[in-house]
Amino acid sequence: MNWDLLANYGPRMLSGLAVTLQLVVISVAIGALLSVPLALGRMSKRGWIRRFCFGYVYFFRGTPLLAQTFLVYYGAGQFRPELQAIGLWWLFKDAFFCCVLTFSLNTAAYQAEILRGAILAVPRGQSEAAMSLGLSDRQVFRKIVLPQAFLIALRPLGNELILMIKGSSVAAIVTVFDLMGVTRLAYSRSFDFQVYLWAAVLYLAMVEIIRRLWDKIEHRLTRHMRSA
Amino acid sequence: MDLLRLLSFGPDGWGDELLAGTWLTIRLAIATLPFGLAVGFVVALAKRSENRFAQTFGNIFTTVFRGLPELLTIFIVYFGGQILLQRIAGLLSDGTTAIEVSGFVAGMIALGLVFSAYASEVFLGAFRNITRGQYEAAYALGLRPAATLRLVIIPQLVRLALPGLANLWLILLKDTSLVSVIALDDLLRMTGIAVRVTKEPFFFFGIACLIYLAMSIISSFGIGAIERWSNRGLRKTA
Numbered sequence: 526m527n528w529d530l531l532a533n534y535g536p537r538m539l540s541g542l543a544v545t546l547q548l549v550v551i552s553v554a555i556g557a558l559l560s561v562p563l564a565l566g567r568m569s570k571r572g573w574i575r576r577f578c579f580g581y582v583y584f585f586r587g588t589p590l591l592a593q594t595f596l597v598y599y600g601a602g603q604f605r606p607e608l609q610a611i612g613l614w615w616l617f618k619d620a621f622f623c624c625v626l627t628f629s630l631n632t633a634a635y636q637a638e639i640l641r642g643a644i645l646a647v648p649r650g651q652s653e654a655a656m657s658l659g660l661s662d663r664q665v666f667r668k669i670v671l672p673q674a675f676l677i678a679l680r681p682l683g684n685e686l687i688l689m690i691k692g693s694s695v696a697a698i699v700t701v702f703d704l705m706g707v708t709r710l711a712y713s714r715s716f717d718f719q720v721y722l723w724a725a726v727l728y729l730a731m732v733e734i735i736r737r738l739w740d741k742i743e744h745r746l747t748r749h750m751r752s753a
Numbered sequence: 754m755d756l757l758r759l760l761s762f763g764p765d766g767w768g769d770e771l772l773a774g775t776w777l778t779i780r781l782a783i784a785t786l787p788f789g790l791a792v793g794f795v796v797a798l799a800k801r802s803e804n805r806f807a808q809t810f811g812n813i814f815t816t817v818f819r820g821l822p823e824l825l826t827i828f829i830v831y832f833g834g835q836i837l838l839q840r841i842a843g844l845l846s847d848g849t850t851a852i853e854v855s856g857f858v859a860g861m862i863a864l865g866l867v868f869s870a871y872a873s874e875v876f877l878g879a880f881r882n883i884t885r886g887q888y889e890a891a892y893a894l895g896l897r898p899a900a901t902l903r904l905v906i907i908p909q910l911v912r913l914a915l916p917g918l919a920n921l922w923l924i925l926l927k928d929t930s931l932v933s934v935i936a937l938d939d940l941l942r943m944t945g946i947a948v949r950v951t952k953e954p955f956f957f958f959g960i961a962c963l964i965y966l967a968m969s970i971i972s973s974f975g976i977g978a979i980e981r982w983s984n985r986g987l988r989k990t991a
Contacts, residue, residue, distance in 0.1 A: 587923075587969040588962040589930035592941055596962060599948060600955035687820075694822035698934055705824060712828075718836055721829050725821055732820040 527719055534711040534720060541707030542727055544621075548693045548703055551625050553686055556632035563637035564644065578637070585634035591695045593631060598623040598699045624696040628689065635685050643678035644670060676746060683739035687732050694728075704728070756956055759947075767947040767957070774943030775964055778929050781860055781939065785925060788865040790918070793872025800877055811873065818870035823863070823928050830863040831856065831935045860932035868925055875917035879910045912983040919976040926968055940964060 566578035585593065601608065601617035608614040616622045647670050655669040656662075697706035708724040711717075762768040800811035818826065835854045842852050883906060891901040933942035944961040948954045 584962070584966065587927075588965045589927040589941070591930045591933070592944075592958060592962050592965060595941070595945070596955065596958040600958055603953065603955045691820075691822040694824045695931070697824070705822065708825075709828075712832070718832055721825065721832065725817075725825060725829065728822055728825060729817065729820045733816075 527717055530711075530715055530717055530719065531723075534707070534715070535723075537707050538704060538711070538720075538723060538727065541702055541704040542731075544701065545690065545693055545696075545703040545705070545731075548621070548624060548628065548696060548701070549686070549689050552628035552693070553632055553689055555625070555629035556636050559629065559633035560636035560640055563633060564640035567637065567641050568644070582634040582637055585631050586638070590627070590631055590692050591698065594624060594627045594695055594699055597627045620696070620699045620701045624693070624699065624701055628693060628696075631692075632685060632689055635688075636682065639678050639681045639685060640674065642681075643674040646677050647673045679743055679746065680739070683735065683743075686739075687735055690731055690735070691728070756953065759951055759953065759956070760960070767943075767951070770943045770947060771940065771960065771964070774938060774940035775968075777857075777938055778926075778940045779968070781857065781864070781929050781932065781937075782922075782926050784857075785861050785864045785868060785929075786922065788861060789868030789872055789921075789925070792865060792869035794876055796869055796873035797876035797880065800873065801880060815870045815873055818866045819874075821867075823867050824931050824934065826867055827860060827863040827931055827935060830866070831859040834859055834862070856932065856935045856937035859935060860929070860937055864925060864928055864932075867928070868921055871921050871924075872918060875914050875921065876910065878917065879913035880906075882913050883909055908986075912987075915976075915980055915983055919972075919980070922976070923969055923972060926972065927965065930965070 563578050563581065566574045567582065569575050569578070597617075598620060601623065604617075605614060608617050651669055651673065652665050655665040660668070693703060694705035696703050697709055700706070702710070704724055704727060708720050711720040758766060760766060760768045760771070762772075796811045796814055799807040800815070802808060821829075831854060835852065838852045838854060887905055887909070888901060891905045896904065929939060930941040933939050933945065936942070940961055944957050948957045951957065
């Protein structure tokens with residue numbers, strides 16, 4: 526352990542950790558909001574809605590997050606006059622905002638697929654039983670299908686959260702000082718390889734905490750399904 | 754069309770550069786695959802073994818390489834490998850020789866480690882789906898353990914693991930883009946160079962995305978063909 530280095534860069538790495546968490550929490554939350562209409566759109570009766578949502582999901586799942594981030598961050602620079610004209614340039618010149626935008630759009634596609642799979646996995650008998658009780662389509666969806674789908678989706682959504690924490694490290698490449706960005710800075714100044722190992726420990730700790738937390742949440746939410 | 758001319762091959766177009774980058778991306782992914790599969794299989798065997806030490810090693814390996822960001826793994830292998838090789842070289846000679854780690858090899862090892870951590874879980878799941886009866890039947894036929902593994906278990910394992918591995922391949926293809934940060938001239942880095950010269954970021958990064966998309970689509974067709982082949986022994990239900 527190099528204690529001088531830790532005293533120098535330790536606090537900065539912790540603030541980088543906070544940036545990483547902000548990035549992930551905001552993106553995953555926006556992505557969750559977007560994923561519901563996307564998942565429903567994938568199952569829509571209207572062909573053009575279905576095709577649009579399919580194309581969206583296919584694009585964001587089929588291309589690397591880094592390439593998408595470059596497309597938004599550097600691509601926005603090309604539309605500077607237009608963005609200035611509508612008064613949005615101050616947002617797009619900020620790397621943090623571009624990363625939040627890209628990550629949200631990206632995770633929305635993944636979350637939509639998870640949600641769609643979960644909705645389709647709810648046994649048909651559930652909605653049939655609800656309909657025979659006289660519930661309307663909307664009620665069946667909101668009170669019967671969605672709560673059960675959410676339980677099925679819980680575990681893959683937790684995995685998506687972990688993937689997002691790992692994926693958010695690409696923000697460092699477009700000059701955001703998240704945990705990865707601070708680590709790269711510390712390495713380029715000190716040439717001490719240790720900083721990468723500290724970052725590794727921090728990332729592993731984050732992932733492990735979320736994994737444990739998710740087990741707890743799942744255990745609690747499925748308590749009605751266990752026999753005593 | 755001005756933009757289309759930028760994609761032409763030759764001195765003032767970027768088509769050949771992008772193609773070279775795409776080729777490197779494909780080569781890297783294909784070189785990583787057998788390495789990742791082999792390590793993943795060994796790790797899966799370690800996690801299944803009765804040896805406590807091997808089990809613990811397998812579990813730690815999986816936790817670490819599934820938990821670390823791929824980008825960080827690449828940096829650790831690239832810079833760490835450089836330091837390690839330098840130390841080894843220092844022991845062997847006077848220590849003045851500068852050693853440079855090939856970005857390609859570092860990228861291959863890093864991506865291979867990540868791939869194998871996920872692949873070991875896929876293999877483990879596939880192993881669980883092969884029933885005891887298969888082993889017992891092979892034993893009753895007088896097959897030795899090695900022959901059982903080769904003739905009975907692995908052919909079924911391939912079929913069971915294929916969907917999971919196909920997914921990992923598509924993820925690997927996308928993760929190769931991260932090696933552009935260790936100065937490897939893959940598709941994304943070549944695109945970045947084209948952008949710096951032409952000042953057309955939206956167009957070129959859009960093209961790069963489409964090329965990645967095309968690689969995914971072509972892979973999906975290949976995967977479908979392999980899946981049909983591996984399922985050839987199954988009876989089809991009407």
